[in-house]
Amino acid sequence: MGVNETVAKPLDRLAALLAEDMGAVDALIRTRMESRHAPRIPEVTAHLVEAGGKRLRPLLTIAAARLLGYRGAHHQLLAATVEFIHTATLLHDDVVDESRQRRGRPSANLLWDNKSSVLVGDYLFARSFQLMTETGNMRVMGILSNASAVIAEGEVLQLTAAQDLRTTEEIYLQVVRGKTAALFSAATEVGGVIAGGTDVQVRALYDYGDALGIAFQIVDDILDYSGATETIGKNVGDDFRERKLTLPVIKAVARADADERAFWQRTIEKGDQQEGDLDRAMAILGRHGTIDAARADALAWAARGRSALASLPEGEIRELLAELADFVVARVA
Amino acid sequence: MGVNETVAKPLDRLAALLAEDMGAVDALIRTRMESRHAPRIPEVTAHLVEAGGKRLRPLLTIAAARLLGYRGAHHQLLAATVEFIHTATLLHDDVVDESRQRRGRPSANLLWDNKSSVLVGDYLFARSFQLMTETGNMRVMGILSNASAVIAEGEVLQLTAAQDLRTTEEIYLQVVRGKTAALFSAATEVGGVIAGGTDVQVRALYDYGDALGIAFQIVDDILDYSGATETIGKNVGDDFRERKLTLPVIKAVARADADERAFWQRTIEKGDQQEGDLDRAMAILGRHGTIDAARADALAWAARGRSALASLPEGEIRELLAELADFVVARVA
Numbered sequence: 182m183g184v185n186e187t188v189a190k191p192l193d194r195l196a197a198l199l200a201e202d203m204g205a206v207d208a209l210i211r212t213r214m215e216s217r218h219a220p221r222i223p224e225v226t227a228h229l230v231e232a233g234g235k236r237l238r239p240l241l242t243i244a245a246a247r248l249l250g251y252r253g254a255h256h257q258l259l260a261a262t263v264e265f266i267h268t269a270t271l272l273h274d275d276v277v278d279e280s281r282q283r284r285g286r287p288s289a290n291l292l293w294d295n296k297s298s299v300l301v302g303d304y305l306f307a308r309s310f311q312l313m314t315e316t317g318n319m320r321v322m323g324i325l326s327n328a329s330a331v332i333a334e335g336e337v338l339q340l341t342a343a344q345d346l347r348t349t350e351e352i353y354l355q356v357v358r359g360k361t362a363a364l365f366s367a368a369t370e371v372g373g374v375i376a377g378g379t380d381v382q383v384r385a386l387y388d389y390g391d392a393l394g395i396a397f398q399i400v401d402d403i404l405d406y407s408g409a410t411e412t413i414g415k416n417v418g419d420d421f422r423e424r425k426l427t428l429p430v431i432k433a434v435a436r437a438d439a440d441e442r443a444f445w446q447r448t449i450e451k452g453d454q455q456e457g458d459l460d461r462a463m464a465i466l467g468r469h470g471t472i473d474a475a476r477a478d479a480l481a482w483a484a485r486g487r488s489a490l491a492s493l494p495e496g497e498i499r500e501l502l503a504e505l506a507d508f509v510v511a512r513v514a
Numbered sequence: 515m516g517v518n519e520t521v522a523k524p525l526d527r528l529a530a531l532l533a534e535d536m537g538a539v540d541a542l543i544r545t546r547m548e549s550r551h552a553p554r555i556p557e558v559t560a561h562l563v564e565a566g567g568k569r570l571r572p573l574l575t576i577a578a579a580r581l582l583g584y585r586g587a588h589h590q591l592l593a594a595t596v597e598f599i600h601t602a603t604l605l606h607d608d609v610v611d612e613s614r615q616r617r618g619r620p621s622a623n624l625l626w627d628n629k630s631s632v633l634v635g636d637y638l639f640a641r642s643f644q645l646m647t648e649t650g651n652m653r654v655m656g657i658l659s660n661a662s663a664v665i666a667e668g669e670v671l672q673l674t675a676a677q678d679l680r681t682t683e684e685i686y687l688q689v690v691r692g693k694t695a696a697l698f699s700a701a702t703e704v705g706g707v708i709a710g711g712t713d714v715q716v717r718a719l720y721d722y723g724d725a726l727g728i729a730f731q732i733v734d735d736i737l738d739y740s741g742a743t744e745t746i747g748k749n750v751g752d753d754f755r756e757r758k759l760t761l762p763v764i765k766a767v768a769r770a771d772a773d774e775r776a777f778w779q780r781t782i783e784k785g786d787q788q789e790g791d792l793d794r795a796m797a798i799l800g801r802h803g804t805i806d807a808a809r810a811d812a813l814a815w816a817a818r819g820r821s822a823l824a825s826l827p828e829g830e831i832r833e834l835l836a837e838l839a840d841f842v843v844a845r846v847a
Contacts, residue, residue, distance in 0.1 A: 218688055219670040273636060277629040296610040299632055300669045303606060306636070307662035310643055314655045322647045322655065329640035336633045337552040355551060 191504035192235055195244055198497060202243045202257060203236065209261040213308050225289050225301040229268050238368045239264045241393075245372025245386045248498040255316040255375050262325060263368045265309035270332060270364075272302035277336065278423060321371040328367035335359010339425075344450050346434050346442075348426045354395070361401075362394030385492045389502065392486030396509050399479040402427035403472055403513045406463055418459040424449045428478065430462075432471035441465055476513050483510040524837035525568055528577055531830060535576045535590060536569065542594040546641050558622050558634040562601050571701045572597045574726075578705025578719045581831040588649040588708050595658060596701045598642035603665060603697075605635035610669065611756060654704040661700035668692010672758075677783050679767050679775075681759045687728070694734075695727030718825045722835065725819030729842050732812040735760035736805055736846045739796055751792040757782045761811065763795075765804035774798055809846050816843040 196203055210230060216222035239260030246256035275288040276295045290298040306329070313325050339356045342348045369390035373383040405420040406429055420427050426434075426449065434445050444461065447453050466472050486506040490499050529536055543563060549555035572593030579589035608621040609628045623631040639662070646658050672689045675681045702723035706716040738753040739762055753760050759767075759782065767778050777794065780786050799805050819839040823832050 216667050216670070219667050219674060221670050221674050222667065273632050276632055295628070296673055297670070299606050299609055300666055300673060303635075303639070304663060304666035304670060306639055307659055307666050310659035311656070311663060314652065314659050317652055319647065319650055319652075323644070326640060326643035326647050330637060330644060333633055333637035333640050334549050334552050334555065337549070337554050337630070337637060340629055340633060341552060341554050 191501050191508045192237065192240070195240055195498070195501045195505065196236070198501065199240065199243050199247060202247070202260070203240065205254070205257045206236070206239050206243065206260045206264070209257060209312075210264055213261065213265070213312060214305070216304070221293070221297055222301050222304055225272070225293055225297055226268065226305065228286075228289055228292065229271060230264075236264065238267050238364055241365065241368040241390060242372040244498050244502060245369040245390075246376040247372075248386075248493055248496070248502070249373055249376035249378045249382060250494070251372075251376035253375070255318065256372055258312050258316050259321060259325075259371045259375060260368075262309045262312040263364065263371075265305045265312065266325070266329060266332075267364060269302040269305035269309065270336075272298040272305070274336070277340070316375065318375060320374050324367050324371050324374065328363045331359050331363040333359075335363065343426060344424045344452065345426070346445055346450055348431060350428070350431055353426070353428055353431055357395055357398045358391070361398040362391050365394030365397070366390035381492055385489050388489035389486045389506075392482045392489060393506055393509060396479045396482035396486060396506065399428055399475055399482065400510055400513050402429060403475050403479070406466060407472055407513070418462075421448070421459050421462050422454065424452050428475040429466050429471040432474050433466050433469050436469045436471070437465075476510075479510045479513060483507060524834050524841045525570065525573070528573055528831070528834045528838065529569070531834065532573065532576050532580060535580070535593070536573065538587070538590045539569070539572050539576065539593045539597070542590060542645075543597055546594065546598070546645060547638070549637070554626070554630055555634050555637050558605070558626055558630055559601065559638065561619075561622055561625065562604060563597075569597065571600050571697055574698065574701040574723060575705040577831050577835060578702040578723075579709045580705075581719075581826055581829070581835070582706055582709035582711045582715060583827070584705075584709035586708070588651065589705055591645050591649050592654060592658075592704045592708060593701075595642045595645040596697065596704075598638045598645065599658070599662060599665070600697060602635040602638035602642065603669075605631040605638070607669070610673070649708065651708060653707050657700050657704050657707065661696045664692050664696040666692075668696065676759060677757045677785065678759070679778055679783055681764055683761070683764055686759070686761055686764055690728055690731045691724070694731040695724050698727030698730070699723035714825055718822050721822035722819050722839075725815045725822060726839055726842060729812045729815035729819065729839065732761055732808055732815065733843055733846050735762060736808050736812070739799060740805060740846070751795075754781070754792050754795055755787065757785050761808040762799050762804045765807050766799050766802050769802045769804070770798075809843075812843045812846065816840060 214223050214226040214230065242260040242263055243256055246259075272289055275290045276298045279290075281288055281291050289301075309325075313322050316322075335356050336359065338352070339360060342352055342356065366387045367390070369386040370383055373386040378386070402420065405417065405427065407417075421430075430445070430449070433441070437445060444465070448458050448462065483506040487503045490503055493499055547556050547559040547563065575593040575596050576589055579592075605622055608623045609631045612623075614621055614624050622634075642658075646655050649655075668689050668691065671685070672693060675685055675689065699720045700723070702719040703716055706719040711719070735753065738750065738760065740750075754763075763778070763782070766774070770778060777791075777798070781791050781795065816839040820836045823836055826832055
């Protein structure tokens with residue numbers, strides 16, 4: 182599946198189609214990241230919020246609600262909620278990963294300090310709960326508070342499973358659902374709930390978000406071994422240096438001979454990495470074709486996301502969501 | 515006001531009076547801190563939850579609800595919510611403060627790592643929102659999400675104001691409301707709301723919690739310069755070493771001569787501390803009587819808390835809450 186003109190930027194086209202809503206969401210985000218007493222809060226938040234993130238998650242909420250014909254304004258509160266949860270997660274992730282870059286710019290923990298990243302993240306979490314409370318809808322609050330718990334649980338699981346070569350693809354999927362897909366699926370699900378969708382429609386939106394999130398994360402894992410630094414906004418090999426067991430590596434460990442197994446034990450489990458190890462890792466992934474295998478998985482998840490849309494109302498939004506699923510994996514296709 | 519037999523342990527007597535509720539709260543805390551996938555979560559949480567904290571905040575929620583004659587079980591969910599928010603805050607505080615001790619034991623960030631403290635804290639925040647959502651009461655969700663935002667804002671404010679000698683008593687009060695009193699007042703307020711109290715009653719419960727929290731924090735600040743390590747569960751002078759502008763210091767800075775001002779600038783603003791500086795700081799506080807002045811403030815807040823109770827139903831719970839206000843300041847009286 183090649184990237185051609187029509188599918189090149191489904192995200193931008195979706196954003197253009199829903200520009201009025203997204204403008205309101207942007208205004209909400211800007212208003213709610215203010216703090217009367219602590220100017221450090223909007224400083225740190227703005228650094229991330231204005232770093233040219235694509236607002237993918239809030240766009241999913243808006244699109245889901247509009248797809249089902251929603252005419253109110255509560256979907257905007259939920260979209261801002263989702264973006265705040267995402268931003269809070271990024272701030273805390275960078276502390277946990279000791280990152281130095283985020284979206285191609287120095288990370289907040291580097292520009293300010295870990296303390297500010299932790300506390301401003303907490304502030305944004307609290308703000309996100311204030312925002313969702315304003316909808317007065319208990320069901321969306323249940324969904325979003327559950328998603329927040331799954332996200333944190335996934336992060337802790339990743340922390341403890343990170344350097345363990347016994348990590349299976351099943352555990353990987355659990356981690357990915359936590360760290361990425363849970364917020365995607367919550368974003369689409371609450372859009373459906375606030376629009377008063379049927380159970381079947383809400384479930385379809387959940388499935389679409391879940392599949393999209395998993396495809397998105399697998400692509401991210403692939404790019405970490407095969408992308409260009411300027412494209413991915415971070416350095417190639419970061420996951421390897423951070424000893425993360427991502428899908429291409431998990432698949433390679435499963436197919437490793439004794440020599441390769443010793444290599445993964447030294448570099449990932451023990452963290453004893455030397456000059457040339459990243460090249461050797463990439464050679465091993467190439468030999469077993471695990472980048473290709475991971476790519477096939479990503480494509481399958483994208484296809485699953487596309488087919489989940491079948492039970493939802495036809496039209497431009499549904500078409501763009503389908504194209505989005507393809508576009509997410511087109512980066513590695 | 516001396517500590518005598520009758521008022522010695524109002525907290526324990528309140529806990530005994532409400533033992534059935536508190537047992538249920540304990541069970542809830544234990545169930546909800548579990549994680550199917552990430553055993554690190556209950557490990558870290560249990561370290562704090564079982565460290566002999568007094569469960570003061572959940573007790574306030576239970577007492578407030580029962581004081582107004584509440585007969586349901588939702589106050590238990592709210593009490594567990596409040597304790598989870600508190601525990602999450604402690605975990606993140608220890609990362610921010612780079613603490614090595616908490617409640618007289620090694621802190622979680624020392625036993626595990628900062629990463630675990632950040633992420634388990636996030637998990638407990640999310641859990642707290644799940645718990646409060648189960649009450650189905652929009653008003654308590656508004657109160658508790660607001661309190662969470664005020665807490666985080668207060669922490670950020672403390673971070674940025676921490677080494678600034680221009681910090682006034684007014685800013686101090688704002689920080690204290692954020693870091694301590696906001697959760698106390700939310701704890702009592704939601705107890706009143708869930709019990710269906712009148713506006714006057716709910717306001718009285720809020721005022722009581724607010725005053726108790728402020729008194730509690732001022733006492734904490736005083737003990738940091740005058741307590742014994744075994745009593746306060748941390749080291750005397752920690753606040754000085756961490757360059758925190760607490761009430762005794764703020765009052766001393768306001769009364770400082772040129773020499774003293776230079777001393778505070780060097781030790782607090784610049785953080786250039788030498789052998790003997792803590793002793794000199796304590797001597798300056800003594801000369802200006804600012805420990806005594808801070809003590810007088812704490813006593814005044816305790817009295818304000820006591821008098822806020824006047825509009826609430828008489829009885830054993832109200833009496834114990836009044837004694838609790840006195841007891842909190844009795845540690846320094």
